[in-house]
Amino acid sequence: MLLQVSNISKSYGVRSVLSNITLQIENRERIGLVGVNGAGKSTLLQIIAGEMSYDSGDLFKAKETKIGYLKQNSGLQTDKSIWNELLSVFSSLLETERELRELEALMADPELISDEKKYETTMNRYAQRSEWFREHGGYEIEAKIRGILHGMGFGQFPPDTLVKTLSGGQKTRLALAKMLLEEPDLLMLDEPTNHLDIPTLTWLEGYLRGYPGAILVVSHDRFFLDALVTSIYEIERNASKRYTGNYSRFIEIKEANYEIEMKQFEKQQDEIAKLEDFVQRNIVRASTTKRAQSRRKQLEKMDRLDKPMGDLKRASFSFEIEQTSGKEVLQVDRLALSYDGKKRLLDGVSFQLRRSETAALIGPNGVGKSTLLKTLIGQHKQDAGTFKWGAGVTIGYYDQEQTGLTPTNNVLEEVWNTYPHLEEARIRTVLGSFLFSGEDVFKKVAALSGGEKARVALAKLMLQKANVLILDEPTNHLDLYSKEVLESALMDYEGTLLFISHDRYFLNKMAESMLDLQKDGLTSYLGNYDDYVEKKAELAEMEAKRLAKEAEKKAAGGSGSAGKSEPASTGGYEADKLAKREERSRQRKLEQLELDIARLEDEVLALEAELADPAVYNNYVLVQEKTAAVDERKSSLAACYEEWETLLA
Secondary structure: OOEEEEEEEEEEOOEEEEEEEEEEEOOOOEEEEEOOOOOOHHHHHHHHOOOOOOOEEEEEEOOOOOEEEEOOOOOOOOOOEHHHHHHHHHHHHHHHHHHHHHHHHHHOOHHHHHOHHHHHHHHHHHHHHHHHHHHOOHHHHHHHHHHHHHHOOOOOOOOOOEHHHOOHHHHHHHHHHHHHHHOOOEEEEEOOOOOOOHHHHHHHHHHHHOOOOEEEEEOOOHHHHHHHOOEEEEEEOOEEEEEEOOHHHHHHHHHHHHHHHHHHHHHHHHHHHHHHHHHHHHOOOOOOHHHHHHHHHHHHHOOOOOOOOOOOOOOOOOOOOOOOOOOEEEEEEEEEEEOOOOOEEEEEEEEEEEOOOEEEEEOOOOOOHHHHHHHHOOOOOOOEEEEEEOOOOOEEEEOOOOOOOOOOOEHHHHHHHHOOOOOHHHHHHHHHHOOOOHHHHHOEHHHOOHHHHHHHHHHHHHHHOOOEEEEEOOOOOOOHHHHHHHHHHHHOOOOEEEEEOOOHHHHHHHOOEEEEEEOOEEEEEEOOHHHHHHHHHHHHHHHHHHHHHHHHHHHOOOOOOOOOOOOOOOOOHHHHHHHHHHHHHHHHHHHHHHHHHHHHHHHHHHHHHHHOOHHHHOOHHHHHHHHHHHHHHHHHHHHHHHHHHHHHO
């Protein structure tokens, strides 16, 4: 065992943040720490890292256990270059390398060679230090640094780039790169996927799966958690609970547990009501008073179950449109962008959007995705090319930097000032659905957390009732539960949606087409993120085969050029749109069926476990009830499987 947290509690004044938290981490374990914003996840990491005190409880860790802790947005502050900063990780190996060079110089000295004893001692020292240097990866330092820099998105940066010239997000990425090279026994990461583009995220997942130590990670990226972790600790209502499996499995188990606990609670309540009714009716009758007293004792001895708490209150909202736009929503033709009018950021960008389409704009960090969106809403001027919005289009824009919010306003003022024609009661109702109630509406915008600011911006966007939504990283700062609410609201949105996101789970759920933005233009792919990855792999395979054939022809002395492939016919627009909607509906049904199947399987297992309980199998009536319940669920399960297989066919 690497580390154990036992009954840790922490309060700020009268407000309890953590209460009797227990957590255990074994060697090479991958643990995800989840909970709503403000649940105390970062507080727990700081306590484990020794950066914050706790009120009560115990924290046990082996003396030699080395902990690495990467805070949110914690960039490196140094005057070194990116190369020298990462090289500093290997200071002991570099010191040994200097010693080896000195020993080599000594061994070449004729004076030492003439002294056989000293020469042998030096040779032995050299052999020992060389072996230690080799065993500890001394000959792999440069390759390790280059590999990490490339994987973390610094492959194109000159090695002598000064760290202080990097952006905040780049400094955080470099801090993570440095920690990966340090290889602590326990790697604690707080939102490590912020500031990472999709290629870097994919690389990081693969690297962390092979990481030699244990990992404790706080993340709101469901795709990342599903790919990496093998167990989940949820902090809810100040307490912690462990679940085995990745994030998706945690959701299934939690829902199944809640249903089982609720049924057990309801059953006991029915039993209590019957017993209390019997006592009330029979306690005063001489012929039945003994039986009534017996039932009363039974009630007194009963271990009463608490009513399951269920989920915490979640935000609840929907996006409506005031008027329908024309069929053609947006036409972009050969757009070119730059920051200064000189050095081109993007060139030759063309695409179109039609009514009710949902398109995701993806591409590497720094390619110009946000600048393209700002150009489309008139906040940035293009260098060349044109774009045209269709008839009846009204645009709602969500800025990931929240620059549209006024820091000096309170929450109520921020929304009401934008919609002064609405009554205060209506504004408060809307804010309540975004979890701002009571005194919360008087909080200053400047004092809000990232997640709270995001909810204020979404409240304003909802009230706009625009028929085109342009969203720049809408899931940033939102906790896992708020993301699910946002997804549901956008799935039901009847307007046109164009958004930037590096949240692959969100991309899979929402996107009908992927717009892959590169410096020299834009390529559109039909489908969601998984479809895009599959298509890119297919195209890469076709290109590899074409190049191999060309190489064979050249080797054989043949000539000729590879034939151009004809673009596949996509059919009419309406048929294409209908097919996409049907596929999305099929996917939703499949997801729901899979959840139902997991729930029913858990219920069958729970009932079969109850049948093995002596208190049940010695009671003929209970056995009949449980067996009937198992049969009923198995029948439902068979029907679900049949429908699932039909949808997959």
